[in-house]
Amino acid sequence: MYWALTAVEDDWRAFRVLPTRPHRGAVEARARCIGWLLSQLDQILYHPGSAAFGRAVVAWERCLRGATRSDPVVRRRPAAPCPRCDQRALRTRDDEYTECAKCGRLLDDEYNELGEVELAVEEAEAS
Structure with missing residues (x-):
């Protein structure tokens, strides 16, 4: 999932012509990626290409629910x-x-x- 999130971050940074993602330690990189995406989420969702992002989020949710057996019966x-x-x-x-x-x-x-x-x-x- 981290790979998918960093791909979204990299794509959005390229689209907005922003500096590339800083490379840090693994734990800090995940936290920074998630925090940065949250700060950009409104703009990402307003973009016409956000439907693919939404479908990917739903697919990850389904996958994680299945893996943790937390899907409601x-x-x-x-x-x-x-x-x-x-x-x-x-x-x-x-x-x-x-x-x-x-x-x-x-x-x-x-x-x-x-x-x-x-x-x-x-x-x-x-x-």
């Missing part, structure tokens, strides 16, 4: 449709949020309310 939720996209694709994660697999909407207590409403509608239709 997902369980399917029955019945209630998503309030945003109306699809029945709700899944509960380990962090107790319910997420729509179609549109990504996160629900917490809203899901319980949706479930109660859906159950009442189903009971009314059965009567």
Whole structure:
């Protein structure tokens, strides 16, 4: 990951015609690289090429979550449709949020309310 961060730093320095990255000890170099990128992050994200940077960040997050087994476990939720996209694709994660697999909407207590409403509608239709 350090290599990827230094590549972004080097590319951004070249694009902005800034001095090259100073070479120091490994620990100090990592801290300086991360600090420098954070100081430039707003400008980097405004650049049209930042989509590739964003995709790389998401890929690294996925990789690190998988390596540390910290990815939230997902369980399917029955019945209630998503309030945003109306699809029945709700899944509960380990962090107790319910997420729509179609549109990504996160629900917490809203899901319980949706479930109660859906159950009442189903009971009314059965009567």
